Amino acid sequence: MSDQKLPEKAFPVSWDQFHRDCRALAWRLSGLGPFEAIVCITRGGLVPSAIVARELGVRVIDTICIVSYGEFKQLENLTVLKDVADSVVNLERKKLLVVDDLVDTGKTAQLVRQKLPDAHFATVYAKPSGRPQVDTFVTEVSQDTWIYFPWDLGYSFQPPIRGPI
């Protein structure tokens, strides 16, 4: 998404669908490992990392804590609140897996790639601008779409498509 435009379309994802999509990601990654450790990009990467780690039997999980968005808009500068541990950076040659929920512009992924150039980068969803930054993903979503994750959603009344009841 660009800084100026608000997303036009919505792609809401349920817990069931997200679990299925994360499992699909794990299936795709299962032939590419074994991976020694996962680096999870918080916070969006936390749930997919947990599911992928369970499926692939990875026990070493570190985080890189990055803030890049506020209220649907990318912030001027990405802020790294916590970096990858040196012990994990030193595993780099032994196949590191970086996991996030999505790539949008690709700026977050680019920053992590600079730190871990040899790691395999995986996301559940990818928008076209960020896609070149990702090695493995499950579903492509158009650039003008905002993805709503299950932890962002709740049940509410939906008016009928053709107008008021």
Ligand SMILES: O=P(O)(O)OC[C@H]1O[C@H](OP(=O)(O)OP(=O)(O)O)[C@H](O)[C@@H]1O
């Ligand atoms: O490809 P980009 O345009 O850089 O955007 C992708 C990043 O944006 C979101 O994180 P966000 O900073 O919103 O924080 P969160 O993970 O804590 O929700 C998402 O989880 C990715 O990490």
Ligand SMILES: Nc1nc2[nH]cnc2c(=O)[nH]1
């Ligand atoms: N939840 C959510 N966060 C994002 N960060 C960048 N793009 C998106 C998106 O489409 N959905």
Ligand SMILES: [Mg+2]
């Ligand atoms: Mg994130």
